Amino acid sequence: MTAPDRLIAVERVTKRYATSSGPVEALHDVSLTVGEGEFCTLIGPSGCGKSTLLGMLGGLVHPDSGRVLVDARPVTGPDPRRVATVFQDPGLFPWRTVLENVEFGLELGGSAAARRRAIATELLPPLGLKGFAEKYPRELSGGMKQRVAIGRALAIDTKILLMDEPFGALDEQTRVLMGEWLLDIWRRTRKTVIFVTHSLHEALFLSTRIAVMTARPGRIKSVLDLPLDYPRSMESPELVALRAKLWGEIREESLRAMQ
Amino acid sequence: MTLLARAGLFLVLLGLWEAVGRASNPLLAVPPSAVLPALRDLLLLRSYPDLPANVLLTVREIAMAYALAVVAGLACGFALGFNRLIGRAWGPMIAALYAVPAVVWYPSLMLFFGLDAASKIAFGFLLGFFPVTLAVLAGIRQVNPHLVTVARAYGAGPLTVFGRVMVPAMLFTLVGGLRTALALAVVGVIVGEILGSKRGMGALINHAYGLLRTADYVALVLVTLALVVGSDVVASLAERRALKWSE
Ligand SMILES: Nc1ncnc2c1ncn2[C@@H]1O[C@H](COP(=O)(O)OP(=O)(O)OP(=O)(O)O)[C@@H](O)[C@H]1O
Ligand SMILES: [Mg+2]
Numbered sequence: 001m002t003a004p005d006r007l008i009a010v011e012r013v014t015k016r017y018a019t020s021s022g023p024v025e026a027l028h029d030v031s032l033t034v035g036e037g038e039f040c041t042l043i044g045p046s047g048c049g050k051s052t053l054l055g056m057l058g059g060l061v062h063p064d065s066g067r068v069l070v071d072a073r074p075v076t077g078p079d080p081r082r083v084a085t086v087f088q089d090p091g092l093f094p095w096r097t098v099l100e101n102v103e104f105g106l107e108l109g110g111s112a113a114a115r116r117r118a119i120a121t122e123l124l125p126p127l128g129l130k131g132f133a134e135k136y137p138r139e140l141s142g143g144m145k146q147r148v149a150i151g152r153a154l155a156i157d158t159k160i161l162l163m164d165e166p167f168g169a170l171d172e173q174t175r176v177l178m179g180e181w182l183l184d185i186w187r188r189t190r191k192t193v194i195f196v197t198h199s200l201h202e203a204l205f206l207s208t209r210i211a212v213m214t215a216r217p218g219r220i221k222s223v224l225d226l227p228l229d230y231p232r233s234m235e236s237p238e239l240v241a242l243r244a245k246l247w248g249e250i251r252e253e254s255l256r257a258m259q
Numbered sequence: 260m261t262l263l264a265r266a267g268l269f270l271v272l273l274g275l276w277e278a279v280g281r282a283s284n285p286l287l288a289v290p291p292s293a294v295l296p297a298l299r300d301l302l303l304l305r306s307y308p309d310l311p312a313n314v315l316l317t318v319r320e321i322a323m324a325y326a327l328a329v330v331a332g333l334a335c336g337f338a339l340g341f342n343r344l345i346g347r348a349w350g351p352m353i354a355a356l357y358a359v360p361a362v363v364w365y366p367s368l369m370l371f372f373g374l375d376a377a378s379k380i381a382f383g384f385l386l387g388f389f390p391v392t393l394a395v396l397a398g399i400r401q402v403n404p405h406l407v408t409v410a411r412a413y414g415a416g417p418l419t420v421f422g423r424v425m426v427p428a429m430l431f432t433l434v435g436g437l438r439t440a441l442a443l444a445v446v447g448v449i450v451g452e453i454l455g456s457k458r459g460m461g462a463l464i465n466h467a468y469g470l471l472r473t474a475d476y477v478a479l480v481l482v483t484l485a486l487v488v489g490s491d492v493v494a495s496l497a498e499r500r501a502l503k504w505s506e
Contacts, residue, residue, distance in 0.1 A: 058412050080414040091409040095427040095504040105413040108423075136504050156413070 005035035006072070007192055008057060008160070013066035015052055026052045028217035029066070034194060034209070036159075039186055041195045041203040043250060044213030044221075045257035050196045051088055053218070054162045057194060058085045070160065080105055084156050088164040088196075090149035092137040098124070099133040101148050105156035116155070123151045126181060128174075142169040147178070154185070164196045179205055183230060200246055204239055205232055212249045215257035222249055289473045297474035298481060306475050307463055310482075317448060317460040318486070320376050324383025325444040329437065332388045336395025350396055357389040361447070365454060374455055383447035387440035394436020398429030434501050438494045445487050460486070 015027040026049040034040045042050045055061030056068050059078040068075045070082060084105065092101050099120050106116035124130050127147040137145055146169045153161060166182075167175045179202055186193055186206075197203055203210050210224040224246060228238055273291050280290025300306040307313070339346040339353070365382055372378035402425050410424045426433075452461020460483050467476035 060408060060412055078412045078414060080412065085412045087405070087409060087412075089405055091403075091405050093406060093409075093424070093427070095430070097504075104410075108410075108414045108419060152413075 006033050007036040007038075007070070008032075008034040008194070009069040009072075010053070010056070011067050011069070013053075013056065013063040013068060015049070015056070015061065015063055025217035027063075028219050030218060030220055031066075032211055032220055032223075034192060036192055037190045038208045039193045039195065039206055041197060041207040041210045042213060043197060043200070043203050043210060043246075044218065045215045045250075045254045046198075047216050047257065048213045048253070049216065049218030050213060051164055054085065054164050054194065054196060057160075058083055058162055060085075080109065080156055080158065082158055083160045083162060084153035084158040085162040086146075086149050086153045086164060086166045088168070090145040090169075092145055092148055092152075094137050097134050097136055098129055098140070098148050101137070102151040102155050104152055109156060119155055120151070123154055127151050143171070143174060146170065157189075159192060161191050161193045163193060165198065166195075167197070167199075167202065175199070175202070180231070182206065187230065200243060200250070201234065204234070204243055204246065210246065212246070212253070215253045221253060286471060286473055289477050293474045294477045294481070298478040301475065301478040301482065306472075307479075310463070313459050313463055314482070314486070316376065316458055317452065320379045320448045320452075320459065321383060321445050321490070323376075324380045324448055325387055325441055327380070327384045328387030328440050328444055329391055331384070332391025332436075332440065333395060335388075336392040337399075339392070340396050340399035346396070353389065353392055353396075357393060361386050362450070365451065368451075369455055374457070376459075379448045379451035379456065379459065379461075382451040383444040386447035387444035390436045390439040390443060394432050394439075395429070398432040398436075399425070401432060402428040430501055434498045438491070438498055441490055441494050442487070445490055449483060 010030055010032040013027055013030045014025070016023045016025050030049075030053065032040075032053075042053065044050055052061055056063055057070065057075065059075045070079070093104065096104065099117070102120040102123055103116045106119060111119075121133065124133060127150060129144065129147060129151065132140065132144065137148070140148065146166055150163075150166055153163075167178050170178060182193075183206055185191075195203075195206065204226070207226055209226065212221045212224070213219065214221045224242065226242060228236070232239060234240075234243075276288075277290045277292060280288040280293070297306065301310060304310055335353075339349055361382070364385060365378075368381045368385070369378045372381050406424050406428065407420055410420050415423060448459075449461045452459040453465050454461075456462040456465075460479065464476060464479045464483065467473075467479055
């Protein structure tokens with residue numbers, strides 16, 4: 001069995017992409033551990049390798065060196081029994097209805113039609129998709145598509161949930177509401193969530209830990225622990241202090257990324 | 260409304276045809292008033308008692324040619340599409356071959372397959388094969404790689420990716436190619452029959468035309484037309500069903 005504080009372990013991982021203009025180093029010597037039941041947020045400038053890191057946890061990207069362990073086992077490929085991913089680009093299947101998209105993972109996992117229909121149908125109202133079950137993706141707004149993608153990931157009910165800027169396409173108000181909703185799910189199910197965002201507010205509001213990444217090649221610059229209760233108030237003195245600290249770290253890297 | 264307009268236009272054209280037909284040589288420009296009795300005689304099996312057998316033969320040749328074109332086209336398209344190396348070498352060749360007017364191959368097909376059904380099937384096949392292959396190649400290029408990644412993340416292996424992602428993503432292009440192929444297979448078989456055959460619709464048309472039985476000729480062309488339009492209607496129904504999501 002794994003030690004519960006090391007459900008996920010990224011050990012000295014490096015990743016280079018071959019491009020037409022030579023190799024690009026996306027991640028350099030990245031190490032990170034995430035304990036069971038944590039809500040760990042990755043934050044860092046655009047192009048610093050956050051999606052790449054999530055891809056590795058999901059078994060879709062292979063490190064050039066170092067290794068990634070989930071449940072003490074090295075990740076060799078996708079494992080939908082343990083890990084579900086919400087991608088940065090929702091990636092809905094345009095020929096499937098909303099309901100059929102949400103059912104996708106269950107279908108591949110071989111669950112019976114009636115059962116997966118029931119699970120998917122139950123997920124739609126909290127996602128604000130009630131009444132959209134039979135619609136096709138092209139009839140949805142960007143934010144709705146992203147919510148369908150979240151439903152597809154939640155439907156397979158995995159221990160680990162990887163979310164790559166899941167609320168990036170939402171307006172600020174919906175974003176806050178979806179954050180509250182996600183918090184509620186996370187606290188009820190005790191899933192382990194790895195979450196990518198560009199929003200400091202979202203990171204501070206949701207996370208138990210925040211890993212700040214450097215500009216490319218991505219490294220872990222610092223890890224902040226947030227041992228605070230939920231729901232959180234942005235006005236609380238602890239959070240105000242953490243916010244200032246986080247902003248300092250990120251500002252530096254964002255400036256570097258822009259040079 | 261459009262239906263009424265279409266019917267009106269149709270009647271006007273018929274009237275014009277009648278007028279021109281009567282004014283000029285009625286043997287060459289057959290007026291509709293002469294076609295109608297010919298069509299009746301044809302359908303009542305008076306002028307060509309062996310019409311049903313010939314229709315059946317043509318339909319069977321078309322079905323055979325189309326089935327072969329689809330199977331070979333799909334196999335060839337996927338083989339080229341999935342194998343980058345072969346695909347790069349042969350893809351442009353296929354497109355170039357498609358551009359050659361296919362009729363130039365027909366004499367050699369007749370030499371090779373004889374004057375009977377085989378050469379007609381081969382010609383229909385030849386015409387239908389290319390659009391299927393090219394549609395598969397174009398379709399594979401259209402598959403969004405991100406969707407393949409998503410499917411893999413949810414546990415899809417190569418076969419599942421093929422069936423649940425590639426085929427549906429390609430369907431639009433693929434169905435278009437299959438429909439074109441059907442139309443071309445029909446053309447191939449009938450042209451083949453007209454160019455050299457003793458049986459089949461094309462042969463009847465040739466016969467009527469050769470004996471200057473122009474009214475019979477037009478009636479036969481109309482029956483053939485019904486066959487072609489009928490096959491395309493079936494194809495378009497299948498197409499609409501397959502592409503329900505994109506409407
Ligand atoms: N498949 C790929 N081929 C080549 N280069 C890639 C590939 N995927 C990512 N990269 C490069 O690797 C770097 C990290 O990309 P990644 O998508 O992980 O960044 P990110 O932190 O998720 O950025 P963003 O916040 O904009 O989503 C970028 O410079 C990107 O151009
Ligand atoms: Mg990203």
